[in-house]
Amino acid sequence: MGAVKGGWAEEAALRWLLKRGYRLIGKNRRTPFGEIDLLMEQDGVHVVVEVKQRRSSRFGTPLEALTPKKVERLLQSARSLLGRDDLPVRLEAVLVYGNPQDHRLEHLVLEV
Template identity: 75%
Template sequence: MKGKWAEELALAHLLQKGYRLLGRNRRTPFGEVDLLMEKDGVYVVVEVKQRRTDRFGTPLEAITPRKLSRLLQSARYLLGRDDLPVRLEAVLVHGDPKGFRLEHRVLEV
C-alpha cells in the first residue's frame, strides 16, 4: 500500500494534537473512512490524501463534493446515528517520505 506511510504520518499528527483513534480503514456501503477519531466530544472523520507532486492536482483537489458527501454518509453509518456531532477533516501530505509538507484542515460540507 503506497500511501500507508502518509496515513501513519497523519495518525501520529492527530494523536499529538489530542485526537483519539476510534477506527482505521473502516469500510461502509458508501466508501472507506481512513481514520475515525474523536476530539473534545466530536466525532471526526479524517480523509488522508497524499500526492508526490501537484502535476495532476493537489491533495485537496482530490477531495470532491461527492467524496465529502460519501464521507458524511459513512460517518453516520459507522456511528449508527444522524444526530451526533461529526466533523470532516483532511490531512494532506505533499511530497514523499524523503521530503514532505503536511497540511491539516477542516472540510466544509
C-alpha cells in the same frame, strides 16, 4: 493502512493528530458508501479524517481530490458507521505533499 504505497501518509497523519490531542477510534473502516481513513475523537466529537497524498501536483493536488461528491460520501460513511444521524461529527482532511522522506502536512476542517 490503505494502499501500501500511501500507508506512510496515513501513519504520518495519525501521528500528527495524536500529538494534537485526538484519540484514534478506528482506521480504514469500510462502509456501504466508502472507506473512512481515520476515525478519531476530539473533545467528545467524532472526527472523520480523509488522508490525501500526492508526491507532486502533476496529477492534481491532494486538495483537488476532495470533491463535493467525495465530501458527501464521507459524511454518509460517518453516519453509516456511527449508526446515527444526530451525533456530532466533524469532517477533516490531512493533505500530505511529498514522499516519506520529505513531506509536509496541511490540516483542514471541511465544510458540509
